[in-house]
Amino acid sequence: xxxxxxxxxxxxxxxxxxxxxxxxxxxxxxxxxxxxxxxxxxxxxxxxxxxxxxxxxxxxxxxxxxxxxxxxxxxxxxxxxxxxxxxxxxxxxxxxxxxxxxxxxxxxxxxxxxxxxxxxxxxxxxxxxxxxxxxxxxxxxxxxxxxxxxxxxxxxxxxxxxxxxxxxxxxxxxxxxxxxxxxxxxxxxxxxxxxxxxxxxxxxxxxxxxxxxxxxxxxxxxxxxxxxxxxxxxxxxxxxxxxxxxxxxxxxxxxxxxxxxxxxxxxxxxxxxxxxxxxxxxxxxxxxxxxxxxxxxxxxxxxxxxxxxxxxxxxxxxxxxxxxxxxxxxxxxxxxxxxxxxxxxxxxxxxxxxxxxxxxxxxxxxxxxxxxxxxxxxxxxxxxxxxxxxxxxxxxxxxxxxxxxxxxxxxxxxxx
Ligand code: EPU
Numbered sequence: 001x002x003x004x005x006x007x008x009x010x011x012x013x014x015x016x017x018x019x020x021x022x023x024x025x026x027x028x029x030x031x032x033x034x035x036x037x038x039x040x041x042x043x044x045x046x047x048x049x050x051x052x053x054x055x056x057x058x059x060x061x062x063x064x065x066x067x068x069x070x071x072x073x074x075x076x077x078x079x080x081x082x083x084x085x086x087x088x089x090x091x092x093x094x095x096x097x098x099x100x101x102x103x104x105x106x107x108x109x110x111x112x113x114x115x116x117x118x119x120x121x122x123x124x125x126x127x128x129x130x131x132x133x134x135x136x137x138x139x140x141x142x143x144x145x146x147x148x149x150x151x152x153x154x155x156x157x158x159x160x161x162x163x164x165x166x167x168x169x170x171x172x173x174x175x176x177x178x179x180x181x182x183x184x185x186x187x188x189x190x191x192x193x194x195x196x197x198x199x200x201x202x203x204x205x206x207x208x209x210x211x212x213x214x215x216x217x218x219x220x221x222x223x224x225x226x227x228x229x230x231x232x233x234x235x236x237x238x239x240x241x242x243x244x245x246x247x248x249x250x251x252x253x254x255x256x257x258x259x260x261x262x263x264x265x266x267x268x269x270x271x272x273x274x275x276x277x278x279x280x281x282x283x284x285x286x287x288x289x290x291x292x293x294x295x296x297x298x299x300x301x302x303x304x305x306x307x308x309x310x311x312x313x314x315x316x317x318x319x320x321x322x323x324x325x326x327x328x329x330x331x332x333x334x335x336x337x338x339x340x341x342x343x344x345x346x347x348x349x350x351x352x353x354x355x356x357x358x359x360x361x362x363x364x365x366x367x368x369x370x371x372x373x374x375x376x377x378x379x380x381x382x383x384x385x386x387x388x389x390x391x392x393x394x395x396x397x398x399x400x401x402x403x404x405x406x407x408x409x410x411x412x413x414x415x416x
Contacts, residue, residue, distance in 0.1 A: 003390040004403060005414045006380035008362060011248035012409040018236045018255040019045040019400040020069065020229040024194040026093035027168045028229060029053045030100045031195065032073040033060065034175065035202055037224035043254075044071045044229060045400040048393070052090040056083055056097060075104075075224070082109040085143070089114035091397070092165065095123055098146055099169035102135055103176025107147040116369035116394070119330030125166035129157045133173050133181065154179030154218050162187040162212065162299045168195055175204045177218040186214045189300040190259045194230045201225035231255035231279070235399055237263045237307040238374050240283050242406060244272055244314035245382035249284035250409060257281050262303040266292055266311065270318065288357065291320025297328050309335045309375035316344035317382040318357035326351050335372035338365040342376075342383050359384060367391025370398045377402065381411055 020043035030053070032039040044050060044066070054064050054071070061079035065072045081101045088094045092115025101108035115121060127137050127144075134152035138145045154177045157170055167187040174181035186192065188210055196209035202225045205217035236255040243250045244267055257264065257276035264281070268274050270289035275282045292315075297305040305328035315322045316339050326332045333353055336346050341363040345356040362385035367373020373394040380387035392415065395402055403415045 001390065002392040002415055003388045004377060004380070004392060005416055006377065006387045006389060007385065007412040008246070008381050008383040008387065010246065010410055010412055012243050012246050012250055012381070012406070012411060013248045014409045015251045015253070016239060016405050016409065017253050018231040021191060021194070021232040022047055022049060022398045023093070023164070024191040024229045025050060026053055026091070027096045027172070027191070027195050028198045028227065029057065029071065029073065030093070030096040031172055031198055031202070032224070033057070033062065033075045033078055033097070033100050033104050034172070035222040035224050036076040038072055038074040039224040040226040041071045041073070042069060042226070042228040044069050045232065047397055047400060049091045049093065049397045052087060053093065056087050056094060059083065059087065078104065081105040081107055083111070085111040088112065091115055092121065095126060095165055096168050096172060098126065098144065099130065099172030102130065102146055102148060102173050109143060109145050111143050118332045118369060123165070125159055125161060125163050126169045129159070129166055129170040130173055132157055133177050135173070152177040154181035154216065156182045156184060159183065159185040164189050164191065167192055167214070171195060171199065171206065171214065171216060174216040174218050175199055175206065175220070175222065179218060181216040181218055183214040184212065186212055187299060188212060190230060190233065190256070198225060198227045201227050230259070233259040234304070234306045234371070236260060236281065237304070238310045238378065238399070239405070240267060240281070241307070241310035241314040242378050242381055243283050243285050244270065244289045245317050245378050246411070247285050247288070248409070249282065251280065251282040253280045255279065255281060262301060263307050263311070266295055266303065269293070270315070289314055289318035291315065291318070291322045291357065294323040294325060296325040299328070305329060305332060306371050308332060309371040310378050312346070312353065312355055313339060313375035313378040315355045315357055316346060316379060317360045321354060321356045324353040324355065326353070334368045335375045338367070338376055339379055341365050342379055342387065344379065361385055362387040364388040367394050370394045374399065374402065377406070381406065
């Protein structure tokens with residue numbers, strides 16, 4: 001069992017290149033099965049979620065090679081369209097194989113996806129979209145059996161929630177349908193734009209990603225492609241929150257500032273000095289963050305739910321009071337009880353958490369989801385004395401080098 005030992009109270013300073021985006025690379029790897037031949041994906045972070053996705057691709061019969069941050073997937077040898085339960089359960093994004101395999105093979109059989117426990121995470125919108133495109137979806141013994149009933153045809157799909165995963169699945173399925181598919185109420189996250197860029201590189205005709213309406217002119221012949229994944233805005237947000245908590249200054253490269261507008265504006269309001277450039281963000285924080293207007297999580301371009309926990313950690317060791325409202329997931333305050341062990345003053349009532357900043361002290365704490373575990377690291381960097389943060393396995397799902405990156409900025413952090 002691993003844990004981080006962190007001695008807090010040291011300001012952070014230096015430069016970091018941000019890893020490639022976890023939530024981009026996963027659906028893009030699923031999309032490689034759409035065409036025969038070898039696709040090459042650059043800027044892939046080394047994460048356990050990426051390894052699990054490569055495991056699925058290998059099991060489907062694809063040839064996979066990973067060298068540094070480049071992954072090659074040759075889907076010419078694809079020979080199966082069934083994914084075993086164990087692999088499906090390792091991550092949430094495994095569900096995007098449904099749309100991709102349906103497009104390539106006309107069918108897919110897989111279990112419900114796993115992922116961090118953040119409250120109910122249904123996939124009804126994914127299945128509704130696939131059914132409207134002409135797929136028959138049966139649910140038998142916890143497995144989903146999905147087959148195209150004759151030729152799948154483009155349709156207008158209206159998503160009642162701008163779900164990231166449902167938008168991705170609909171895009172992946174629609175490129176294989178004849179005719180035009182319009183996704184109305186689509187998710188607008190940068191990772192959706194990145195998926196569109198990869199699908200276009202494969203020869204798909206698709207437009208509108210980044211807006212609420214995406215149009216796919218399906219049935220075009222697809223070929224393998226080369227693509228560079230965007231920088232990870234959530235890893236960047238976590239490093240900025242770490243500087244907000246511990247103080248200091250950091251220059252991040254490899255991340256697009258416009259992907260983080262909502263996060264940067266809260267940090268600025270809290271007193272951070274932020275400068276952005278082409279693919280870079282620098283932030284200096286001389287004093288503890290001070291309380292700001294309520295932070296309400298919302299679909300992009302609103303404040304991202306994935307940055308809620310790290311930001312809450314930074315405010316819990318700042319000054320003043322800040323209210324958080326978690327609108328995206330029912331149960332995303334798993335870090336609150338652990339922050340309280342470090343002395344944090346956070347009152348939770350349903351979706352609302354009210355944080356009053358104070359000096360934290362080191363403690364033994366346990367993360368129970370990816371961003372919640374990262375939040376505990378952020379708090380430990382500012383706390384007086386030593387903390388032991390366990391739940392490292394969650395962090396390794398989404399952060400390539402959290403401990404060595406923070407150590408390079410001057411943090412006293414060790415993985416033991
Ligand atoms: N929802 C439904 N029905 C559906 C799909 C979603 O009710 O069929 C609801 C969910 O229960 C949730 C909301 O819609 O309340 C938003 O869910 P969404 O589908 O957008 O999320 P996701 O695709 O499961 C992705 C990221 C999450 C991120 C969310 C929101 C990946 C692999 N995961 O999840 O990232 O929090 O979008 O931005 O892309 C993380 O990286 O730590 C993480 C959890």
